[in-house]
Amino acid sequence: xxxxxxxxxxxxxxxxxxxxxxxxxxxxxxxxxxxxxxxxxxxxxxxxxxxxxxxxxxxxxxxxxxxxxxxxxxxxxxxxxxxxxxxxxxxxxxxxxxxxxxxxxxxxxxxxxxxxxxxxxxxxxxxxxxxxxxxxxxxxxxxxxxxxxxxxxxxxxxxxxxxxxxxxxxxxxxxxxxxxxxxxxxxxxxxxxxxxxxxxxxxxxxxxxxxxxxxxxxxxxxxxxxxxxxxxxxxxxxxxxxxxxxxxxxxxxxxxxxxxxxxxxxxxxxxxxxxxxxxxxxxxxxxxxxxxxxxxxxxxxxxxxxxxxxxxxxxxxxxxxxxxxxxxxxxxxxxxxxxxxxxxxxxxxxxxxxxxxxxxxxxxxxxxxxxxxxxxxxxxxxxxxxxxxxxxxxxxxxxxxxxxxxxxxxxxxxxxxx
Amino acid sequence: xxxxxxxxxxxxxxxxxxxxxxxxxxxxxxxxxxxxxxxxxxxxxxxxxxxxxxxxxxxxxxxxxxxxxxxxxxxxxxxx
Numbered sequence: 293x294x295x296x297x298x299x300x301x302x303x304x305x306x307x308x309x310x311x312x313x314x315x316x317x318x319x320x321x322x323x324x325x326x327x328x329x330x331x332x333x334x335x336x337x338x339x340x341x342x343x344x345x346x347x348x349x350x351x352x353x354x355x356x357x358x359x360x361x362x363x364x365x366x367x368x369x370x371x372x373x374x375x376x377x378x379x380x381x382x383x384x385x386x387x388x389x390x391x392x393x394x395x396x397x398x399x400x401x402x403x404x405x406x407x408x409x410x411x412x413x414x415x416x417x418x419x420x421x422x423x424x425x426x427x428x429x430x431x432x433x434x435x436x437x438x439x440x441x442x443x444x445x446x447x448x449x450x451x452x453x454x455x456x457x458x459x460x461x462x463x464x465x466x467x468x469x470x471x472x473x474x475x476x477x478x479x480x481x482x483x484x485x486x487x488x489x490x491x492x493x494x495x496x497x498x499x500x501x502x503x504x505x506x507x508x509x510x511x512x513x514x515x516x517x518x519x520x521x522x523x524x525x526x527x528x529x530x531x532x533x534x535x536x537x538x539x540x541x542x543x544x545x546x547x548x549x550x551x552x553x554x555x556x557x558x559x560x561x562x563x564x565x566x567x568x569x570x571x572x573x574x575x576x577x578x579x580x581x582x583x584x585x586x587x588x589x590x591x592x593x594x595x596x597x598x599x600x601x602x603x604x605x606x607x608x609x610x611x612x613x614x615x616x617x618x619x620x621x622x623x624x625x626x627x628x629x630x631x632x633x634x635x636x637x638x639x640x641x642x643x644x645x646x647x648x649x650x651x652x653x654x655x656x657x658x659x660x661x662x663x664x665x666x667x668x669x670x671x672x673x674x675x676x677x678x679x680x681x682x683x684x685x686x687x688x689x690x691x692x693x694x695x696x697x698x699x700x701x702x703x704x705x706x707x708x709x710x
Numbered sequence: 711x712x713x714x715x716x717x718x719x720x721x722x723x724x725x726x727x728x729x730x731x732x733x734x735x736x737x738x739x740x741x742x743x744x745x746x747x748x749x750x751x752x753x754x755x756x757x758x759x760x761x762x763x764x765x766x767x768x769x770x771x772x773x774x775x776x777x778x779x780x781x782x783x784x785x786x787x788x789x790x
Contacts, residue, residue, distance in 0.1 A: 300748065302748055442767075447749075447752055461769075463765075463767040463768075463769055463770075464767055464768040464769060465765055465767050465768070466752060466768065467756075468752070468753075468756065474756065477759075477760065478759075478765060481759070481763060481764065481765045482765065671747075671748075675749065676747075676749070
């Protein structure tokens with residue numbers, strides 16, 4: 293789960309309306325919910341404009357200098373001089389866009405280069421780059437799991453995973469979040485000769501908790517299922533080489549597909565899948581979200597390639613990011629905030645709000661004091677919680693984390709949450 | 711297990727999820743009458759799956775709107 297601002301990740305059945313209404317009537321409830329929030333006088337949490345971006349950790353937002361603590365820019369690569377230079381050079385040499393599909397006129401040298409960089413980064417045989425992370429999940433899942441196949445997945449999966457399941461027409465069987473036993477029970481009941489795909493995420497972005505991949509991948513393999521792990525929120529940061537929770541859990545050789553994104557640690561936009569499957573390359577011809585869209589612009593793949601190669605040598609930054617995560621988690625806990633995890637498990641710290649009204653008030657108090665975090669609200673959140681999600685950056689200094697905690701203390705007391 | 715036994719068992723499982731104490735008939739709708747949200751549906755379905763050792767995929771759930779349809783579906787699945 294993650295970016296869903298006002299809708300759940302899992303698609304919901306919409307109720308039909310009769311009478312004098314039109315196709316937009318189905319949105320009346322969400323329109324009323326949004327209006328109710330705005331009428332209470334808070335600054336609109338979903339209409340923030342960054343007028344100027346000063347660095348990976350600072351921007352001018354709605355006229356105020358603001359510390360960014362909700363951008364998923366984990367490794368702070370967006371202003372890396374080498375990355376920016378590579379993009380400028382590609383823009384000059386290859387132009388502003390490819391105007392074509394990867395399988396027609398849209399594969400430039402840069403697209404091959406970034407796929408080579410991914411193969412080196414993950415030490416895998418195949419890499420396939422999509423135009424977004426959303427399309428990577430949509431494309432791979434819908435293509436490999438079709439009618440008659442079974443997909444077993446965590447109920448808190450990201451919207452791109454649910455949409456990939458729906459598009460492929462496989463039988464979809466969800467299990468309770470991170471529950472190994474619930475997952476095994478479902479796998480056990482699937483007909484033995486049916487095709488099976490288990491979909492997991494390394495880090496779940498709502499609460500910042502990680503999956504017990506060691507156990508779960510072993511169970512999936514026991515029942516002959518293929519395993520796909522979305523490592524969007526761990527790349528570059530978790531695992532000795534930054535390959536994700538699959539690496540730190542020691543199961544990278546047992547998973548069939550890793551899905552990732554360029555829009556978090558890599559610092560640009562795009563998505564990918566890496567795999568050791570001997571037939572993987574056929575995906576380029578049969579995967580519709582790969583074929584029927586234009587490829588990424590040359591500047592984007594050049595920045596991604598440079599960034600990925602630099603992330604391979606990012607152990608100092610990784611260590612500093614862990615320090616930041618630990619300091620923020622401890623500081624918020626000491627201030628009396630309720631957090632999504634007892635211990636810091638990733639670069640995401642979720643602060644649980646008592647309800648939507650107080651959550652929105654807290655978000656507004658933070659932004660007015662110069663701190664941006666993500667407000668996540670029902671029904672996009674697990675158990676209908678309202679969350680303030682903080683994602684740390686390796687470029688946040690120790691002093692900045694201290695400043696962040698001061699702003700949280702001030703805002704929390706003003707709103708009456710602590 | 712025959713349909714009446716399946717019905718009795720599912721009624722027992724539904725009890726704690728029926729927060730408003732709605733009288734359940736064959737025509738009772740899970741979404742409109744019982745007002746189950748997606749998380750409640752997952753927990754409710756998981757208990758039925760465990761009880762009868764079956765799988766009710768989300769695709770199958772989409773076809774089930776009313777209580778009677780659920781009893782029919784489970785009766786058929788557990789007999790197979």
